[in-house]
Amino acid sequence: MGDFFLRRQLQQFGQRYAWVFEYLQQNQRVKVLAVTLCMIVGVTCVYNPMRRRIVSLGTRLSAERSRLELVHQIENLRRERSELLASIPETAHANFWTEYILQGLRESGIQLRHFDTNLNTKRQIGDYRPLEVMLDVSGSYQQLYALLGWIESNKWYIRVLDMRFRKDRGAVFATLKLGALASEPDGDANKL
């Protein structure tokens, strides 16, 4: 009985909406409609969600990568700085350099004629300031060569900025300008 009513209802439904079916049959409307629906479903259910996912993952990956790159850069810079600072004593103030260079002069046996230091307070190199040490010395060639060797190969980093040698009556007179990095401004250094 129920089956009969259901079939009848279906028939009535089919008759009522037969015009829809007829309309769809014309001019390949079914094709256009079906293809359009398929495209909409495909774009909505496949393309858009996947695109959103890829964009989201791409954005997160980009952020993580830039953070990682920053971390690597910082680690590299720290390593480089610690390698460089290994050549500078912990207490590299101007007085230390004065004492250290005078000790080197004593060891070389050369005669010191003039000694002066100049701390450049206007320029900053990392946490340090440039220190210039001016020396006027005289002695034999061997003594001067030994002094120069000591300056360039001692434990701490000192570089020769300027060097003038002249020979006068058998002795060699040398004016040296040395460069080093001093940790703190020290007014006493300039007084020496």
Added chain:
Amino acid sequence: MRPGLAKNLLEAGLRSSIGFYASGDAVRIVETTRTPFGLAGIHSRRIDDAYVSKESGKDVRDILAEVLKRERLKTVTVGVRPNAVDFIADADRPEEGWDGVGGGESQPSARLQTTPGVLLDSIAVSVAKTKFLLTGRVRSKEIAAGLPDPEEEGVRRQPRFEPGPWAAWRASLHFAPLKRRSGVHLRYILGEQEGLAVLGDRNWPVAWQVLSWRSQDKGAALVQAFHMLNLYARRHLSLSEIRRVSVQGCSDLHEGWQAIESQLSREIEVVAGPAYDEEFIAFGLALGGLESGENTLDLGRSLRPPKTLFALLPWKELGFLSVLFAAMFLVMSSHARSLKTQLKTAIDENAAATWANSVPVPGLQAEQKRLAKDVQPLSEFFSKRIPFAPVLATISNMIPPTAWVESLHAADYVWSTATNRALGDTYVLVRYAVPLVHRGAVPKEIDQLVNSLRKSLYFSEVLPEVKLADINWKQEGADGVTLFTVIAKPKGK
């Protein structure tokens, strides 16, 4: 794989169809297969013993039933005799409610109009830039007589039914296509004793006349058909005059074609193609079966149950789109998986740097900037250094026994600028003295010194640009000396 299955798959991929045409007491069956490279495997057979009764048509029905049962994957098209079909071409009349669009767009509403006892089918086409509704009509018993019993086991589908001349026009165009812009064209398709005169353009026929010269002069029949169709084209179809005439098939004419040409005032072109007979029509029917059923007349269309929505759906297009979206899903999901893996690696590497975990990105950027600012001048201070002890050693080793060094000036400025800008920040300036032989003479020690300095290991590596800067002569008491200066600089400075 079973041979039958392989055959079926091959046939499904290649698309085959069968043309079935009964004429007199014979049945002609032509089978064609279309491949991507053109038609292949045209097979024709004639069944002579089939007695076709006009009343029952029983034998033809049996043969057709057999074909339909055996060739389930192929479209079977049955030709209807020309004298059993009414073919009408109506010019476009919008007030009648059909918006005929060229190119064979079918109009189901027009197709569904039926008259009791008559089967018809219509198709809207464009011929010579004019829209027409082409209608084929046939008595239903003409079709029903040829149809196999639907209750018979194995016959669950019905063939298409096309007018024979319609199929003949298709076959004719297959052998000799009409030129583009040929306008209204009349083609004679001639057999031994009968033929067709078909009016149409390069795609569609709009009228035809069956020709027979069994009891008439062939030439007269051709001329008469021309005038009839020309008049029909102008008066009824509102088309222009017939512009071109061509002949295909048995083109022999005892009075010669020049005589006909002079009567028609048209040039007649003889084109290639076989003679008009039942095989020719069956071939045209088979060709039609290779195409979509929508772009042709099918007189048996209303006998078939209406198409379901399932049958109307464009499964090929939907399949293509499904494959496209499936491929898109696979590619995009693969890409997303790859991104996810890379992201996980990056997150793990970031987590490994524990000191940075609690620092936000702006803090890291500030730290990086601060460190770069610290390290750059430090690096510059430590990296650019010229060792002067080897300079001194090399100079003292290279000096000739007769020469001596008057003075030496070396500089390697790093943060203060040089006093002599012309010399640059890094240089070695050595002033030598050599005893004077006679004033104005250039001592050979100069060349020796410059060359030996240039060739020395240290100078060639560190200060390769060794040049003679100046030469002076000086009188010191009784002896004179030659003073010369050598400058050495790093490369490019």
